[in-house]
Amino acid sequence: MINGIAVDMIKEQEKSKEYIKQMGTRVLVCAGTGCVANGSLDVVKRFEELGANVSMKKERVTTIKTGCHGFCENGVLVMIPDKNVTYVKVKGDDVEEIVEKHLKNGEIVERLLYRDPQNGHIQQGNSDINFYAQQTRTSLSNCGHLNPEDIRESIANSTYLALSNALKELSPEEVCDIITDSGLKGRGGGGFPTGRKWTFVRTAQGDKKYVICNGDEGDPGAFMDRSLMEGDPHRVIEGMALAAYAVGADEGYIYVRAEYPLAIERLRKAITDAEKYGFLGSKILGTKFNFKLHIKEGAGAFVCGEETALIASIEGERGMPRPKPPFPANKGLFGKPTLINNVETFANVPGIMINGAEWFQSLGTEGSAGTKTFALTGEVNNTGLIEVPMGTSLRKIIFDIGGGIRNNKKFKAVQIGGPSGGCLTEEHLDLPLDYASLLKAGAMVGSGGLVVLNEDTCIVEVARFFMNFTQNESCGKCVPCREGTKNMLRILEKLVAGKAELSDLDILEELALAVKDGSLCGLGKTAPNPVLSTLKYFKDEYLAHIEGKRCPAGVCEAFKKIVIAEDLCKGCSKCARSCPVDAIEGKVKQPYKIDQNKCIKCGACLSSCPFNATKEV
Amino acid sequence: MVATKQGLTSEKQSKLNGILKKYDYKKSNLIAILQQIQEVYRYLPEEALTYVSVKMGLSPASVFGVATFYSQFSLNPKGKFEIKVCDGTACHVRGSMPVFNAIKKKLGLTGEKITTDCLRFSVETVSCLGACGLAPVVMINDKVYPKMTSEAMSIVLDELMKKHV
Numbered sequence: 026m027i028n029g030i031a032v033d034m035i036k037e038q039e040k041s042k043e044y045i046k047q048m049g050t051r052v053l054v055c056a057g058t059g060c061v062a063n064g065s066l067d068v069v070k071r072f073e074e075l076g077a078n079v080s081m082k083k084e085r086v087t088t089i090k091t092g093c094h095g096f097c098e099n100g101v102l103v104m105i106p107d108k109n110v111t112y113v114k115v116k117g118d119d120v121e122e123i124v125e126k127h128l129k130n131g132e133i134v135e136r137l138l139y140r141d142p143q144n145g146h147i148q149q150g151n152s153d154i155n156f157y158a159q160q161t162r163t164s165l166s167n168c169g170h171l172n173p174e175d176i177r178e179s180i181a182n183s184t185y186l187a188l189s190n191a192l193k194e195l196s197p198e199e200v201c202d203i204i205t206d207s208g209l210k211g212r213g214g215g216g217f218p219t220g221r222k223w224t225f226v227r228t229a230q231g232d233k234k235y236v237i238c239n240g241d242e243g244d245p246g247a248f249m250d251r252s253l254m255e256g257d258p259h260r261v262i263e264g265m266a267l268a269a270y271a272v273g274a275d276e277g278y279i280y281v282r283a284e285y286p287l288a289i290e291r292l293r294k295a296i297t298d299a300e301k302y303g304f305l306g307s308k309i310l311g312t313k314f315n316f317k318l319h320i321k322e323g324a325g326a327f328v329c330g331e332e333t334a335l336i337a338s339i340e341g342e343r344g345m346p347r348p349k350p351p352f353p354a355n356k357g358l359f360g361k362p363t364l365i366n367n368v369e370t371f372a373n374v375p376g377i378m379i380n381g382a383e384w385f386q387s388l389g390t391e392g393s394a395g396t397k398t399f400a401l402t403g404e405v406n407n408t409g410l411i412e413v414p415m416g417t418s419l420r421k422i423i424f425d426i427g428g429g430i431r432n433n434k435k436f437k438a439v440q441i442g443g444p445s446g447g448c449l450t451e452e453h454l455d456l457p458l459d460y461a462s463l464l465k466a467g468a469m470v471g472s473g474g475l476v477v478l479n480e481d482t483c484i485v486e487v488a489r490f491f492m493n494f495t496q497n498e499s500c501g502k503c504v505p506c507r508e509g510t511k512n513m514l515r516i517l518e519k520l521v522a523g524k525a526e527l528s529d530l531d532i533l534e535e536l537a538l539a540v541k542d543g544s545l546c547g548l549g550k551t552a553p554n555p556v557l558s559t560l561k562y563f564k565d566e567y568l569a570h571i572e573g574k575r576c577p578a579g580v581c582e583a584f585k586k587i588v589i590a591e592d593l594c595k596g597c598s599k600c601a602r603s604c605p606v607d608a609i610e611g612k613v614k615q616p617y618k619i620d621q622n623k624c625i626k627c628g629a630c631l632s633s634c635p636f637n638a639t640k641e642v
Numbered sequence: 643m644v645a646t647k648q649g650l651t652s653e654k655q656s657k658l659n660g661i662l663k664k665y666d667y668k669k670s671n672l673i674a675i676l677q678q679i680q681e682v683y684r685y686l687p688e689e690a691l692t693y694v695s696v697k698m699g700l701s702p703a704s705v706f707g708v709a710t711f712y713s714q715f716s717l718n719p720k721g722k723f724e725i726k727v728c729d730g731t732a733c734h735v736r737g738s739m740p741v742f743n744a745i746k747k748k749l750g751l752t753g754e755k756i757t758t759d760c761l762r763f764s765v766e767t768v769s770c771l772g773a774c775g776l777a778p779v780v781m782i783n784d785k786v787y788p789k790m791t792s793e794a795m796s797i798v799l800d801e802l803m804k805k806h807v
Contacts, residue, residue, distance in 0.1 A: 487735070
């Protein structure tokens with residue numbers, strides 16, 4: 026370091042590797058939002074209390090809080106890479122056993138290892154666990170393996186090496202060309218070729234340019250960007266710095282949802298540390314390149330994921346989109362040429378710069394290079410964060426990585442791409458997940474939310490749910506979106522309430538097409554997708570709600586009735602106490618009854634009955 | 643609209659001035675300014691918004707426009723414990739609404755009302771907290787509660803009620 030600024034990255038990396046070496050055995054405890062909710066801070070505290078940060082049998086042990094490991098379903102996750110061991114569902118009380126047996130005596134604590142739900146076999150480490158073994162983790166490679174709050178760990182894992190190389194050896198144009206050659210496309214949903222976007226901004230006229238990272242991950246059911254920002258913030262920052270160098274920007278913003286307080290905290294720390302090391306700020310790595318990075322907190326508006334709306338929000342305005350052109354590349358933030366990319370897009374950049382464009386191309390399919398992260402959630406056994414090469418089939422994701430459908434239920438559909446995407450069915454299970462194939466099937470990669478639905482999910486209700494979301498989030502600028510989504514929602518509400526007529530389906534479809542055509546931004550253009558795709562693949566379910574006056578999945582409350590079986594009821598009064606509307610009456614030790622006029626069919630009594638006497642009919 | 647018609651106390655004025663100064667009275671910091679004000683008051687009082695607009699040289703309409711556009715901002719007082727029930731896709735299909743209804747019942751909130759009269763609790767749904775692997779989740783202030791059920795929620799609320807007294 027010269028005056029506190031890292032100049033020779035190779036030396037800096039060696040120093041950091043040495044620093045990690047002296048930690049001895051590393052105990053990696055997941056401290057992503059999911060595991061923190063499951064009590065991982067308590068686990069860390071126990072490790073520290075039990076002296077796991079001191080020498081044990083002459084060997085040093087260091088407990089480290091990492092970002093998301095991805096296997097959220099089995100949190101709290103504790104990984105000890107030395108012995109290739111991953112402990113799952115660890116509680117504070119289990120720590121003593123791990124310390125005594127594993128850390129002191131080298132014995133593996135078998136009961137805390139992961140068992141394959143299908144055959145009961147023990148899978149010891151990440152390389153054995155199907156969930157991990159079937160993935161290709163590149164942008165997530167550091168996530169869960171290092172302390173995101175310690176920049177030295179990132180440096181030891183080659184972070185900022187690509188930046189240093191580029192600043193010394195490549196011209197901005199060459200950096201743009203490498204990204205173009207790699208075939209990287211925007212990971213936020215649009216899928217626009219990243220290299221072309223960079224070239225537009227690079228060649229745009231202007232003395233002041235900006236780079237913006239879109240971390241407004243508003244899609245319900247998606248948390249890839251959150252995990253990246255929390256788990257490996259320096260990778261995102263390096264990607265942004267490389268972009269800024271390539272397009273000639275000297276100032277940047279990371280726009281993060283206010284709902285992600287931990288991501289904001291870790292990014293703040295990362296930016297401060299990167300400035301200290303001279304990876305951000307002025308005269309970066311001793312060159313003439315300057316880049317000042319700020320964080321902007323969002324305030325809860327889905328539409329701000331759209332680039333022009335996001336720019337308006339950073340400027341302190343209502344986050345409403347505006348027509349393009351002019352594109353942000355020419356007239357963006359404060360009227361200056363601006364590059365906007367998504368978090369995951371930036372996270373892919375350092376890997377491409379280090380390993381080359383061809384490496385990236387070799388990972389995916391033609392037209393969809395590289396890998397993609399997905400948030401796998403819903404009715405699947407292994408929920409969590411995954412990364413797979415583009416073109417991987419849904420079957421592999423849901424059944425091999427995801428471990429199949431929870432509780433041995435039947436697969437029904439997978440909702441991909443959130444409120445902008447669509448539902449895919451059994452017939453699409455072997456479809457390669459890439460930009461072109463999904464568009465053809467009426468869905469889109471979107472940001473990467475994959476919500477698995479089983480036979481107990483009502484497709485019409487899911488369509489209503491998404492329409493309710495987009496209707497709420499419509500900014501109101503374009504009339505077709507503002508009014509159209511409202512009327513589509515009205516029809517979907519009629520459907521789930523059992524009051525729709527056949528003609529409503531035609532109106533619904535007509536409205537959907539009008540909203541698609543008549544809206545300015547991505548929100549309106551894609552809002553009808555969930556309806557259109559479910560109408561296409563699950564028309565019979567819509568018809569059942571109209572003609573059959575029933576909900577095939579047994580979800581829609583209008584068609585439901587909950588009763589108490591007299592012979593099973595012991596009169597314990599649990600159901601009556603759980604009822605939010607006081608619809609259940611009776612005397613203790615005698616069978617209770619549900620007043621059907623009062624009942625809102627919420628199902629609270631179903632889960633509260635210890636004797637299975639409450640039933641839906 | 644007349645500026646500071648309800649007369650902000652001088653203490654409140656100096657608090658607001660501090661926030662405005664910290665953010666340099668800059669238009670591009672308006673959202674951050676409103677977030678700070680909401681942190682102080684737990685909502686955005688009308689007179690504070692008017693005061694901000696006068697001090698920043700913006701029309702009250704544009705400040706109210708921003709305050710009403712973003713769902714994070716509330717023009718009505720919120721409870722000391724802000725309960726956010728996640729109703730993202732994953733939580734929704736795993737039963738977030740029964741949990742939401744149970745909380746409302748426990749707190750005696752009906753209809754559109756989201757805050758208890760004692761200003762201890764407010765409850766609302768949010769679109770996605772990004773903890774989908776643990777659905778359904780509930781966030782109270784900054785703490786995330788995973789895999790919630792009506793019964794588990796009831797225990798959590800009991801504890802919070804005790805804490806506050």
